[in-house]
Amino acid sequence: MEFYLGLLQILGVHTLLGLSAYIVLLTGQVSMAQAGFYAVGAYLAAACTTMFGLHILPAILIAAVLTGALACLVGFPALRVKGLMLVVATLAFGEMVRLFFFNLTWQIDRTGELVGPNGAEGFRSIRFFPENGWDTADVAMFIWAVVAVVMALLYWVDNTRAGAVLRAVGHDETAAQSIGLNLTAIKVGAMAAGGAIAGLGGGIYAHTVTHIEHGVFGILLATFAIAYPILGGLGSVFGTLIAVVFVQGFLVEGLRFLGDWRSLLFGALIVVAMNLRPTGLLGERMPRLSQLLRRRSAAANKLNEAD
Amino acid sequence: MKFAKFAAVSALALSAALPAAAETTIRIAGFGASSGVVGIFGQNSGAAMAAAVEKVNAEGGVTLADGSHAMLETEYYDDRCNAEEGISVLRRIATTDAVVAVGPTCSNVAEPLFGILQAHIDDGGDTGLQFPIFTDVAIKGGLAGISEWVFRNTPSEAKMYDDLFAWLRAEHPEAKTIFGGVEEDFAHSRFTWYSVMKTAAEAHGFEVVGEAQWLVNDTNFSNQARAMRRAEPDIVAISAHPFTTCGMLREMSRQGVEPEVLVGLTSSSSLETLTGCANEAQGLTIPTSFAPVNDAAREAADAVAAKGGALDLHSAAAWENIMILRDVINAAHIDGTAESLEADRRKIRDALASMETVEGLLGTNGRTAEGESIKPYVFVSASGDAWEVVHNPDS
Numbered sequence: 001m002e003f004y005l006g007l008l009q010i011l012g013v014h015t016l017l018g019l020s021a022y023i024v025l026l027t028g029q030v031s032m033a034q035a036g037f038y039a040v041g042a043y044l045a046a047a048c049t050t051m052f053g054l055h056i057l058p059a060i061l062i063a064a065v066l067t068g069a070l071a072c073l074v075g076f077p078a079l080r081v082k083g084l085m086l087v088v089a090t091l092a093f094g095e096m097v098r099l100f101f102f103n104l105t106w107q108i109d110r111t112g113e114l115v116g117p118n119g120a121e122g123f124r125s126i127r128f129f130p131e132n133g134w135d136t137a138d139v140a141m142f143i144w145a146v147v148a149v150v151m152a153l154l155y156w157v158d159n160t161r162a163g164a165v166l167r168a169v170g171h172d173e174t175a176a177q178s179i180g181l182n183l184t185a186i187k188v189g190a191m192a193a194g195g196a197i198a199g200l201g202g203g204i205y206a207h208t209v210t211h212i213e214h215g216v217f218g219i220l221l222a223t224f225a226i227a228y229p230i231l232g233g234l235g236s237v238f239g240t241l242i243a244v245v246f247v248q249g250f251l252v253e254g255l256r257f258l259g260d261w262r263s264l265l266f267g268a269l270i271v272v273a274m275n276l277r278p279t280g281l282l283g284e285r286m287p288r289l290s291q292l293l294r295r296r297s298a299a300a301n302k303l304n305e306a307d
Numbered sequence: 308m309k310f311a312k313f314a315a316v317s318a319l320a321l322s323a324a325l326p327a328a329a330e331t332t333i334r335i336a337g338f339g340a341s342s343g344v345v346g347i348f349g350q351n352s353g354a355a356m357a358a359a360v361e362k363v364n365a366e367g368g369v370t371l372a373d374g375s376h377a378m379l380e381t382e383y384y385d386d387r388c389n390a391e392e393g394i395s396v397l398r399r400i401a402t403t404d405a406v407v408a409v410g411p412t413c414s415n416v417a418e419p420l421f422g423i424l425q426a427h428i429d430d431g432g433d434t435g436l437q438f439p440i441f442t443d444v445a446i447k448g449g450l451a452g453i454s455e456w457v458f459r460n461t462p463s464e465a466k467m468y469d470d471l472f473a474w475l476r477a478e479h480p481e482a483k484t485i486f487g488g489v490e491e492d493f494a495h496s497r498f499t500w501y502s503v504m505k506t507a508a509e510a511h512g513f514e515v516v517g518e519a520q521w522l523v524n525d526t527n528f529s530n531q532a533r534a535m536r537r538a539e540p541d542i543v544a545i546s547a548h549p550f551t552t553c554g555m556l557r558e559m560s561r562q563g564v565e566p567e568v569l570v571g572l573t574s575s576s577s578l579e580t581l582t583g584c585a586n587e588a589q590g591l592t593i594p595t596s597f598a599p600v601n602d603a604a605r606e607a608a609d610a611v612a613a614k615g616g617a618l619d620l621h622s623a624a625a626w627e628n629i630m631i632l633r634d635v636i637n638a639a640h641i642d643g644t645a646e647s648l649e650a651d652r653r654k655i656r657d658a659l660a661s662m663e664t665v666e667g668l669l670g671t672n673g674r675t676a677e678g679e680s681i682k683p684y685v686f687v688s689a690s691g692d693a694w695e696v697v698h699n700p701d702s
Contacts, residue, residue, distance in 0.1 A: 002436070006398035010391060102492075120497050122415075124453075127422060130435040136398075209390055210422025213415060215492055216390065253395065259385050260342040 005136040007253060009208050012143035014248050016201030017221075018228025018240040019150055024194040025229050026163075027187050028170035029082075033074060033090035034225035036097035037198035038205065039217035041067045043101060043117060045203025046212060049128040050115045051108055056128050060146070060203035064196040071195020075188035094222050102214040122213030126206050143204055150197055154237045166190060170234075198225075231273060233280020242281050246273070331377035331643045333369060335360070335632060336405040337625065338396045339412030339444060340388035344523060344550060347579055348412045348444055352625040353383035354616025355607075356409060359629035362610060369633055372640040379633070388413040393420050397438065406641065406651050407439045409628045412621075414447035414494040421453035428455045428656070437649075439656040441632065443624040446573065447495050448502075451678035458659045460624045460631070460672070462682040464503045464573060467594035470700050471686060472504075472511040475542065475568060475592075482567055485513040486540035488531060488555055490547035491520040496572055500546035504570070508544065516540050521551060528558040535564045544570040545591075549577055553584035560587045568592065576687055576694055577619035588689040596682040597623035597668060598696050604668045627667045635659055670701070 017038055024031045041063040048059035078089045107116035117123040129139050157163050168176045169186050177183055206212045228247065232239030251269060255262045273281065337356045341349030360379045363369070368378040384400065386393040393416035400408050411417055425435035435454070442450075442459040451459045475482065485508045490496040505515060517538040519531035532555065535543060543559070543566040545552050552575045559565075569591045571580070576595040580588055597620040599605045607626050608618040616622060632655070639658040641651035665672050673681035683701055687694040 001402065003395070003399040003402045006395055010395060120491070121494070122418065124418060125422065127426070127435070130423070130425070130433050133432060133434055135434045209394060209419040211390070211419035213494070215415065252392065256385060256396075260346065262385075263342060263387075 002136055005140045007249065008140040009136070009143055011244055011248055012140070012147045013201050013205045013208060014224070014228070014244045015147050015241050016150060016197055016204070017225045018232070018244055019154060019237060020194040020196075020198035020201060021225040022194075022229035022234070022237065022240050023154060023157075023166070023190050023197070025226065025234055026166040026170050027190045028173065029079065029187060029190070030087050030226060031078075031090045031191065031194065032087055032219070032222040032226065033071070033078070033093045033097075034194065034198045035217045035219070035222035036090075036094035037067050037071055037195040038202035038221065038225070039097050039101060039212075039214070040070060041199030041202030042206035042212050042217070043104075043123060043202075044199065046123050046126040046206040047116065049207065050123075050126055051110065053110075056142075056207060059128075060200055063203035064200040067199025067202070068192045068196030071198075072188055072192035074195075075191035076184075079184065079187045079191065091219065091222065094217070094219070098214045098217050101217070120214065122211055123206070124211050126210050126212065128207050130210075139208065143208075146200065146204065150200070151237045151241070158237065227270070229280075231270065231280060233277070233282035235280065235283050239280050239282035246281065331371065331375065332380045333377050333636060333641070333643055334380045334382070334403065334405040335629065336384065336400040336403065336408045336410075337381055338384040338386055338393070338400065338408060338410035340416075341383060341385040343387045345388050345412060345548065346385075347577075348574075348621055349383070349385065351577075351611070351616040351619065351622035352410070352412065352443055354614040355611045355618060355622040355625040356381045356383065356629055358607070358610040358614045358616070359626045361614075363629060363633045369636040371643045373642070377643050379629070381629075384410075386411055386413075386416055388416060390416050390419040393417075394423055397423070397436070397440075401436060401438045404645065404648060406636075406648070407441060407632060407655050409441050409443050409625055409632075410445075411442070412444045414445040414450065414498075417442060417445035417447070417450050418453070418494070421450055421457050424454035424456045426454050437652070439652055439659060441628050441659065443628050444621040445495070446621075447498050449677075449679075455660070455678070456656055458678040460628050460667075460680050460682070462573065462594075462596035462620065462684055463679070464499055464594075465507070466681070467573065467596075467684050468499075468503050468507040469510065470684075471570065471592070471594045472507045472513065474686065474698055474700075475570075476511045476513075479541070479568055482541035483514060484516045484538070484540045485542040485544055486516055486535050486538050486566070487518045488535070488543065488545045488547065489518065489520055490523050490551050492522045493548065495574065496523075496546045496548060499572055500544070504544050504546055508542070513542060521547070521555070523548065523551060525551060526554060528555045529562070531555065532558040532562045532564055535559065535566075536562055540566055542566055542568040542570060545575075546572045547575070548572065549575050549579035549583060552580060553587070556584050556587035556591070573620055577621075578617040581689060581692055581694070585689065585692050589691075591689045592686055592697065593688075593694075594684050594686050595620045595694075596684045598685050598687050598694060600669065600685065600696055600699075607668055623668055627665075627672070631662070631665045634665070635662070 021034045045059040045063035048054040104117045105119045107114040228243040229240045232243030251266050339349035360381045364378045368376045384396045386396045425433045440457050446461045451457045489500040519534050571591045571593040576593040599608045611618045635658040639654040670683040685696045686698040688697045
């Protein structure tokens with residue numbers, strides 16, 4: 001059970017990472033900065049609990065707000081460019097963040113032990129959960145409560161005018177601008193929301209692994225962040241969740257017994273999945289339950305007629 | 308008639324199978340990086356564990372509390388040198404009937420992994436995982452202090468390099484300067500240069516005239532080698548794993564950088580370095596806690612080779628860990644049943660904590676109160692296609 005609860009924790013934090021890229025992708029922007037925001041959230045939340053003795057909840061909220069503000073600041077200059085130039089610009093930001101933490105040493109004495117980020121050595125003893133009596137099940141429930149809130153908010157946004165506006169910008173910027181939409185505000189808003197979600201995810205991640213270091217927040221993590229919503233499909237928030245389960249649950253954990261072959265299969269299966277479902281596992285539009293039921297009853301009717 | 312024959316054969320097969328089914332086995336899990344850039348370390352550890360378990364079983368296995376004997380079993384899990392995966396692997400192991408785990412390979416996995424364990428034994432307020440870990444490879448200093456469920460069988464680099472530079476001072480009195488090359492993004496190599504090699508070199512009167520940094524995935528070392536050439540050091544110390552050590556050595560050779568002494572990282576005293584760049588590595592001197600210098604070490608090396616691995620200072624620790632755990636299990640009087648699993652894990656932890664000295668392949672290993680080990684070591688130098696012992700501090 002311990003293993004499955006731990007796996008639920010991993011799926012939860014990766015879902016938050018994927019959702020942070022999802023909202024930016026809705027506006028048609030490919031951001032490789034999500035790993036950087038995730039790192040900022042991780043270090044901020046870890047500092048709040050280990051260095052200043054805060055509870056995990058205010059810690060991750062502070063991390064989310066500050067990371068969202070940083071994403072907003074980054075969004076203004078970064079979103080002046082598009083396409084590949086934006087990818088390069090956000091990638092550069094992500095690397096800048098990683099190198100910042102690579103060089104950051106800021107430790108304070110707490111109960112006789114030095115705590116805080118220590119450059120390339122990383123940030124040790126982020127042990128809020130075990131030290132406060134949270135067992136693996138409590139942590140998994142907490143993470144999924146946060147994921148549920150974020151998913152519900154994004155689902156709600158997706159089904160309101162705001163969601164339509166985000167998608168309109170993503171589909172055709174010129175057409176969106178011609179009907180009076182403020183592209184800069186919309187893109188920067190999405191970037192800020194994505195940053196806040198990444199900060200939230202990073203903050204929780206730091207506490208589940210108890211030790212963070214710059215190397216974790218590199219290009220690979222940034223690639224995973226945008227791969228989740230692309231693989232899952234931009235039709236709905238559930239696509240990202242399904243992609244996270246597919247990648248982390250099946251490809252990483254399920255195929256662990258294959259050793260070196262796992263890495264080879266990992267890429268091959270993603271290529272196969274993208275070929276079979278070019279618009280993502282759930283497609284560009286979320287199939288509605290009523291549609292699915294109608295399709296099923298239509299198929300049943302045809303069978304009956306054939307009989 | 309046919310049915311009677313079938314029933315008789317079935318009964319015979321069942322009776323033959325019964326003792327085997329009743330035989331108790333004690334599982335020791337291994338985990339680490341057996342794929343990816345440092346995958347060779349995990350593959351060697353897995354082979355060493357398998358060979359050691361085979362030897363223990365051939366000698367009768369382990370003795371349980373009721374006096375009966377049990378065979379050891381081992382299985383190796385891959386964490387790809389990734390912290391998140393390492394934690395997941397340990398949680399998976401904890402759900403099996405394994406009584407103890409040997410691993411991990413990478414220090415950047417060890418640090419978070421030890422963090423999810425209960426920090427202090429019997430601390431009811433700490434919900435960390437209660438599972439004993441006996442680390443073979445991850446060598447970064449001081450990590451056992453993170454949790455009282457952690458024990459390590461890795462050498463003290465601080466002591467080894469202090470002795471090495473003292474020896475170099477005596478052997479090469481004319482050498483004055485040193486240049487450091489460091490694999491900057493790997494916790495172990497970085498720690499070893501900045502906190503171990505550099506400190507030891509300066510303590511023994513060598514002047515550091517330059518430093519060059521690179522990353523574990525780098526393949527181009529021309530700028531770093533150029534900086535070395537300009538500095539003209541007497542000693543070049545390379546704190547990097549075999550893959551980039553070879554890249555750096557080849558580039559140094561291409562640019563004609565020829566220091567009087569070459570010093571390497573403990574982890575590079577392995578077969579991979581000689582396979583990758585034996586010509587360029589000639590004379591590379593490294594302190595190591597394993598070399599096939601006695602019968603026991605040679606026998607172990609042969610047994611591991613038969614399993615498809617190579618015995619070096621890291622995988623030798625995996626071999627030693629199994630032998631130590633055999634003695635620990637014998638002394639701990641575990642029951643080896645499904646019901647006693649939690650109690651058995653605790654008994655093994657307590658037995659590991661009570662160890663003061665244990666026998667290793669090169670001699671007696673001492674233990675510190677923090678769960679760290681004090682291992683005998685030798686200085687080896689690349690000569691031809693083998694590592695040759697050039698100095699034994701204990702002799």
